[in-house]
Amino acid sequence: xxxxxxxxxxxxxxxxxxxxxxxxxxxxxxxxxxxxxxxxxxxxxxxxxxxxxxxxxxxxxxxxxxxxxxxxxxxxxxxxxxxxxxxxxxxxxxxxxxxxxxxxxxxxxxxxxxxxxxxxxxxxxxxxxxxxxxxxxxxxxxxxxxxxxxxxxxxxxxxxxxxxxxxxxxxxxxxxxxxxxxxxxxxxxxxxxxxxxxxxxxxxxxxxxxxxxxxxxxxxxxxxxxxxxxxxxxxxxxxxxxxxxxxxxxxxxxxxxxxxxxxxxxxxxxxxxxxxxxxxxxxxxxxxxxxxxxxxxxxxxxxxxxxxxxxxxxxxxxxxxxxxxxxxxxxxxxxxxxxxxxxxxxxxxxxxxxxxxxxxxxxxxxxxxxxxxxxxxxxxxxxx
Numbered sequence: 189x190x191x192x193x194x195x196x197x198x199x200x201x202x203x204x205x206x207x208x209x210x211x212x213x214x215x216x217x218x219x220x221x222x223x224x225x226x227x228x229x230x231x232x233x234x235x236x237x238x239x240x241x242x243x244x245x246x247x248x249x250x251x252x253x254x255x256x257x258x259x260x261x262x263x264x265x266x267x268x269x270x271x272x273x274x275x276x277x278x279x280x281x282x283x284x285x286x287x288x289x290x291x292x293x294x295x296x297x298x299x300x301x302x303x304x305x306x307x308x309x310x311x312x313x314x315x316x317x318x319x320x321x322x323x324x325x326x327x328x329x330x331x332x333x334x335x336x337x338x339x340x341x342x343x344x345x346x347x348x349x350x351x352x353x354x355x356x357x358x359x360x361x362x363x364x365x366x367x368x369x370x371x372x373x374x375x376x377x378x379x380x381x382x383x384x385x386x387x388x389x390x391x392x393x394x395x396x397x398x399x400x401x402x403x404x405x406x407x408x409x410x411x412x413x414x415x416x417x418x419x420x421x422x423x424x425x426x427x428x429x430x431x432x433x434x435x436x437x438x439x440x441x442x443x444x445x446x447x448x449x450x451x452x453x454x455x456x457x458x459x460x461x462x463x464x465x466x467x468x469x470x471x472x473x474x475x476x477x478x479x480x481x482x483x484x485x486x487x488x489x490x491x492x493x494x495x496x497x498x499x500x501x502x503x504x505x506x507x508x509x510x511x512x513x514x515x516x517x518x519x520x521x522x523x524x525x526x527x528x529x530x531x532x533x534x535x536x537x538x539x540x541x542x543x544x545x546x547x548x549x550x551x552x553x554x555x556x557x558x559x560x561x562x563x564x565x566x567x568x569x570x571x572x
């Protein structure tokens with residue numbers, strides 16, 4: 189009798205969960221596909237970013253990007269090579285137009301050209317994976333670097349260029365700025381996914397299969413990732429436990445299943461982790477990336493900053509669960525002098541931390557772009 193009651197209770201509970209998920213999908217979906225889509229469209233129109241593509245002959249690859257062309261100065265058209273230019277590098281699983289609201293908030297002068305490259309396996313490139321899955325090659329850190337460097341030449345990026353990168357885009361920005369100092373003069377790195385700075389705990393949990401990260405298999409995965417993008421799934425002390433309203437979770441999960449082919453995100457993530465040289469414990473093993481025959485230093489094998497003379501602003505949330513704050517300080521040779529004042533081994537590196545904040549949200553649910561905007565705006569709009 190007790191077994192029958194327990195079984196009935198579980199059945200009722202499962203039915204309630206199904207009804208709850210369907211209700212969330214209806215409500216959350218309605219909001220995201222009306223208000224959310226309208227806001228996205230408005231932000232993109234306001235930004236004047238236009239979708240474009242460039243064929244990269246060396247990489248044999250069509251590179252997608254968004255661009256806001258520079259307006260003439262006093263009626264005079266300035267050649268692209270001479271135009272002050274801003275480049276924005278997006279994070280993992282994002283697309284180039286996601287930057288539109290942030291770019292609008294920076295109030296970039298109209299004579300400044302804006303480029304937002306879209307990394308392979310992201311955005312419009314996902315369609316290529318969908319149409320030719322068997323021949324699709326997932327990106328590595330090196331392929332992203334090589335294609336982005338070729339992209340800069342393809343679009344005639346000149347020497348008066350500043351760059352911004354966050355998360356995966358911060359890592360791309362770091363390595364590209366090192367490869368092309370003739371183009372990128374100053375950069376802003378926010379929680380940059382430089383190989384030795386990615387959280388060891390995160391890498392280990394992904395490799396062990398205990399953390400699906402953004403490769404959602406359920407609504408629960410979405411909830412846990414959103415908490416990890418704040419100050420952590422185990423941090424119960426913060427004011428806003430769930431930075432994203434829970435009725436959006438089912439919609440986010442279902443949308444993720446439609447946007448990319450089955451297994452695409454997981455294959456991309458595995459490719460990036462394996463090519464980076466992480467071992468099963470989540471530790472970075474530089475020997476996996478280092479070739480004894482290489483005469484030059486392999487940037488992906490470096491355990492410390494290889495570009496200490498670069499002009500840059502580095503911003504790091506102190507409770508970042510994705511790109512570790514302490515690992516980042518070690519990489520850049522950062523020392524704290526008290527009251528959150530930091531010095532770096534890099535003479536031209538300005539390093540700032542954000543207290544009580546995670547990778548995307550602070551403990552009160554405020555978004556990272558709203559937090560960093562004033563400092564980024566002041567730094568990145570300073571052209572030669």
